Amino acid sequence: MRTIALSLSLAVSALVSSSVLAQAPDDDAKIIRGRYQAVLADCAACHTKPGGASLAGGAPLQTPFGELVPPNITPDEETGIGSWTAADFRRAMKEGIGHDGKRLYPAMPYPAYTKMSDQDIDALWSYIRTVEPVHNPVEANQLPFPFNIRLVMLGWNMVNFEPGDFRPDPNRSEEWNRGAYIVQAAGHCGTCHSPKSLLGADKGDEALQGASLQGWYAPNITGNSYLGIGSWSEDEIVAYLKTGQNAHSIASGPMREAVQESTSRMNDADLKAIAVYLKSTEGGETQKPQPIAAEDPHMRAGAMIYHDTCSACHRADGTGGRQLFPALAGSPLVQQPSAETLTHVVLNGSQGAATPEARTTPAMPSFAWRLDDQQVADVLTYIRNSWGNAAPPVTADDVKAQR
Amino acid sequence: MESHCLKRPTRRQFLSSVAFAALAGSAGGAVARSISGEPPWQSGAADPPIQVRPGGWMFFTADEVSTMEAVVDRLIPADELSIGGREAGCVLYLDRQLAGSYGASARLYTAGPFLPGLPTQGYQNAETPDQRYRLGIASLNAWTRDNKDGKRFAELSGDDQDAVLKDLEAGKIELPNKVNAKAFFNLMLSGAMEGFFADPIYGGNKDMASWRMLGFPGARYDYRDHVSKHNQPYPLPPVSIAGSTEWMSR
Numbered sequence: 001m002r003t004i005a006l007s008l009s010l011a012v013s014a015l016v017s018s019s020v021l022a023q024a025p026d027d028d029a030k031i032i033r034g035r036y037q038a039v040l041a042d043c044a045a046c047h048t049k050p051g052g053a054s055l056a057g058g059a060p061l062q063t064p065f066g067e068l069v070p071p072n073i074t075p076d077e078e079t080g081i082g083s084w085t086a087a088d089f090r091r092a093m094k095e096g097i098g099h100d101g102k103r104l105y106p107a108m109p110y111p112a113y114t115k116m117s118d119q120d121i122d123a124l125w126s127y128i129r130t131v132e133p134v135h136n137p138v139e140a141n142q143l144p145f146p147f148n149i150r151l152v153m154l155g156w157n158m159v160n161f162e163p164g165d166f167r168p169d170p171n172r173s174e175e176w177n178r179g180a181y182i183v184q185a186a187g188h189c190g191t192c193h194s195p196k197s198l199l200g201a202d203k204g205d206e207a208l209q210g211a212s213l214q215g216w217y218a219p220n221i222t223g224n225s226y227l228g229i230g231s232w233s234e235d236e237i238v239a240y241l242k243t244g245q246n247a248h249s250i251a252s253g254p255m256r257e258a259v260q261e262s263t264s265r266m267n268d269a270d271l272k273a274i275a276v277y278l279k280s281t282e283g284g285e286t287q288k289p290q291p292i293a294a295e296d297p298h299m300r301a302g303a304m305i306y307h308d309t310c311s312a313c314h315r316a317d318g319t320g321g322r323q324l325f326p327a328l329a330g331s332p333l334v335q336q337p338s339a340e341t342l343t344h345v346v347l348n349g350s351q352g353a354a355t356p357e358a359r360t361t362p363a364m365p366s367f368a369w370r371l372d373d374q375q376v377a378d379v380l381t382y383i384r385n386s387w388g389n390a391a392p393p394v395t396a397d398d399v400k401a402q403r
Numbered sequence: 404m405e406s407h408c409l410k411r412p413t414r415r416q417f418l419s420s421v422a423f424a425a426l427a428g429s430a431g432g433a434v435a436r437s438i439s440g441e442p443p444w445q446s447g448a449a450d451p452p453i454q455v456r457p458g459g460w461m462f463f464t465a466d467e468v469s470t471m472e473a474v475v476d477r478l479i480p481a482d483e484l485s486i487g488g489r490e491a492g493c494v495l496y497l498d499r500q501l502a503g504s505y506g507a508s509a510r511l512y513t514a515g516p517f518l519p520g521l522p523t524q525g526y527q528n529a530e531t532p533d534q535r536y537r538l539g540i541a542s543l544n545a546w547t548r549d550n551k552d553g554k555r556f557a558e559l560s561g562d563d564q565d566a567v568l569k570d571l572e573a574g575k576i577e578l579p580n581k582v583n584a585k586a587f588f589n590l591m592l593s594g595a596m597e598g599f600f601a602d603p604i605y606g607g608n609k610d611m612a613s614w615r616m617l618g619f620p621g622a623r624y625d626y627r628d629h630v631s632k633h634n635q636p637y638p639l640p641p642v643s644i645a646g647s648t649e650w651m652s653r
Contacts, residue, residue, distance in 0.1 A: 301652035308642040308650070312625035349448070354441035361441045369451035370646065378652050 027126060034127025037120050040186035040270075041113065042262035046070040056080070056134035061107050062214055064200060066143035068107045076133040089125045090118065095163055096153070103153035105141075106161070111202065112188035115166035120186065160201035172280075175269075179277025182270055183208075187262075192218040192254060209283040210336055215402060216253040217340035219333050222283040227332050229278060237275035238268065244353025249333060250326045250362065252350040253341060264355040285337075291390035292381065298393065302382025305375055309367065310383075318387040324362045329387035339394045342380050343402045346371070373399040454645055455606035457495055461502035462533065466555070467540050468494060473557040475595040477564045485616040486609065493598030496607035497536075500594075506533035532590070539587040542578040543571075604645045614641040621647075 038044070047055045047070045058070035075082040081089070081099065088099045096110035097103055104110060113121075141148055166185050168177040183189045194202040195211045210220040210227070222228040229237060232248060239246040241263035244256060251259045263271065292299055307316060314320050318329035328334050333341060344350075351363040371379065373396040380399075384391035460468060475488030485491075504510050508531040520527035530538070544555045547567065551559055556567065570576045571588040578584045598607030600614075602622060608614065614621050621641035629637060640649060 297652045301650055304647065304649040307639060308623065308647065312623065316628050348446045349444075350446075351441075351444040359441070361444070363442070363444045366447050366449045368447065369449050370644075371650075374652060375646070375650050378650075 030123050030126045031130055032127075033120075034123035034125065036267075037116075037124040037186060038127055039262055039265045040182055041116075041124065041188070042258060043073070044261050045257055046107075047073050053132070053134045053136070055128070055131055056136045057138040060142070063105075063107055063143075064196075065147045068105055069138050069140050069142060070108075071138045071140045072134065072136045073128060074131050074134045074136075075129055076135050079135050079137045080133060081128070082133055086122060086125050089128070090121050093121050093124075096157060096161065103150045103157070105143075105150075105153060106156070106200065109188040109191040111161050112185055112191060114161075114163045115181070115185035117165065117185075156199060156201070160197070160199060173276070175273045175276050176280060178270065179273035179275070182266075182274055183277055187274070189221065192258075193221050206283060208278070208281060210338070212338060212340055214254065215340065215344055217336055217338040218254070219336045219341070220284045221278055222281040223279040224282060224284045224286055224332075226286050226288050227284045227335060227337075228281075229332060231330070231332070232279075234272060234275040234279065237278065238271040241266070241271050241274065242268070243355050243358040245323060245326075245358055247322060248327055248331060250350075250352045252345055252352075256351070256353045259353040260355060264353070264357075288335075288390045289392075291385040291388075292393055294386075296381075298378045298381050299385060301375070302378035302380070303386075305371065305379040306382050306386075309370065310379065313364075318383065318389075323358070323360070328383045329389065331389070334383055335389050335391040337392065339380050339384065339391075339398065340402065342383070343376060343394070343399055346376050346380065347399070347403055368403065373397075373403065452602075452604055452644060454604045455495065455499045457492070457606070460498050462498045462506060462536075463494070463501070466544070467536070468498075469557040470540050470544060470555065471497065471591075473559075473564060474568070474591055475598070477561065477568055478592055478595045479599055485612050488595050488599055491599050491609045491612055492603075492607040493595045496598030496601065496605050497594050499606050500597075501533045501536055507531050526586075535587065535590060538580055539578070539582050539590070542580045542582040543567075543587070545579050546576060602645075603643045611641045611643060611647075 043055060046058045046061065049057065049059050052058075053074070055073045056076075057072040060067045060069045072080045074080040077083050084092075084099045091097050092099070092104060092108075093110060093113040093116060095114070096106065096108070116124075141150065146152060166181050169180070172180075190202050190207050192213055193208045193211060195206045195209055197203055208221050208228075209224075211218050220227040220229075223230040225231045232240070232246070236246045236248065240249060240251065241259065244251040244259040244264065266274075294300070294303070313325040314328050315325075318327060320327035345364060347366060347368045349364045349366040352358070352361045354361045367376070376399045377394040377396045380394040383389065384394070463471065471494045472489040475493040479485075479488035479491070479493070481487035481490065488494075500506060513529070513531065515529065517527060517529050547554055547556045547559060551563065551567075556564065559567065567576070568588065571578075571584045572592075574585040576584045578587065598605075601607055603609060603611055611621060613619075618636070619641060620637050620639060622644045623639075623642060626637075629635075640647065642649075
């Protein structure tokens, strides 16, 4: 079996290198840079189905407006983007307009990609041209009326979309500007982490302050030291992005995928730049509220549930266990305005990211069978208001909505 | 001693059985699975135990219930320490166990040959637990009917019930239907203890009564915070797999 796998991988690498070698040496370097842009932009997160062919179309995205299916972006002539030109691709990335003039939906994060440099977009295009073409027709637009009319995006773009390049801040360091460029452009962090308007656009003035998506809450990742990652050192942020875990937290849900497919493959200098930039940003409530009193009946029940169910791993004092069990005490994720991620994890469990430097993927089991809605709410209210934590209580209705 | 030992197979028998086993193994679908990358995990996956709910009997007849309730209440009588075996739900526990995989020995190797084994080898006979209870209870009541003025076991006085149980335990009673009195007594005793001490989700140990009596903290597995607190009682009340009343905020 091993030999087969080995010879297969040799055959594949031979194929890859022969197609790469067929290009001129200049193109070679450009393709490699483009492949890195695909890592930064995490194209695979949406355009590759779990277990499916690379970039040949993804799993459906649930948006507040309906379902969208990420299309096939392999160079297949008929079902992919094989008939596109570099200019077509640039227009899609920078203006949100496809090959045939069709307007893209901003689930494709062109409002972020528009800030990518032409050079990076061209490199990405060179790389995408080298991906194995796959014949896989995808009907991307599965939205209900009226959202299925692509022309509505014309109006949306007029209100919500500001095309244009990333503008470096000359008063900041080169490293800061590199971090800002990755976060705002290719990395499109705000697509998940920025609050959305009713129309689904990023609220620019609340960038990176946390938002709900697909049953999770993408937390505040600004330098805010109560709700954001201000209390993490740059090294700790780098460790989180590189390995999916650090002394404070373990990535879960969609961030777990982002770490596996994207941030763990970024180079250390870029991760450091991201950390420097994120720590410099501000936003969200900075004043920690008064925690709910320990005598509150929900807190009392929550404490018993915690000691009987959670403390064996997360410890009675909420400090967790390094590399296996995330700390709850002092965790910004635990104190977000919304407890969606916490509820999701208690009800469904969670598994840590598998990265080259952290392969253990510690997992938490589902507790949906053991705790009813009120008990999940009470234990979450307890962890959000103990050991120095303070956050709004969770109600049984909140939990019921997610069960 | 000699009579207890199984006959050793001949060399020829051994080799042919190994060859057969190898053949059967290769023909069967047992294939080792190799996992690479990350350990498999599924969101929301759980294999929770099924909570036993009282109401109706799934194995015992009404007569058997009254007999077993009398037995478990003599084995574990209500006293100043705890409720008795009947109130704790030992018979409900046994009923559900006997109606389930335990009753049919579904998860034990119980094919022949049936030879007398050593005590350390455990039970060596063909009858499954559900058959043993059915026949054992009937034989016990037949014996009391013949020897105790036509009464069923449950109709005897407490002292008489104790005397019968002691004689069963000592093997002094010869039960009809070739039921081994001592072995049947031990079967009922271990069943009563399981029901009394097992987690309440299995039907017995009502309100964790036995755990409260013993000071056993229940379904927990981390005591690191208490290891160094010598000679201090453990502060938390017991908890079942299904939780505890302390979890209610209302």
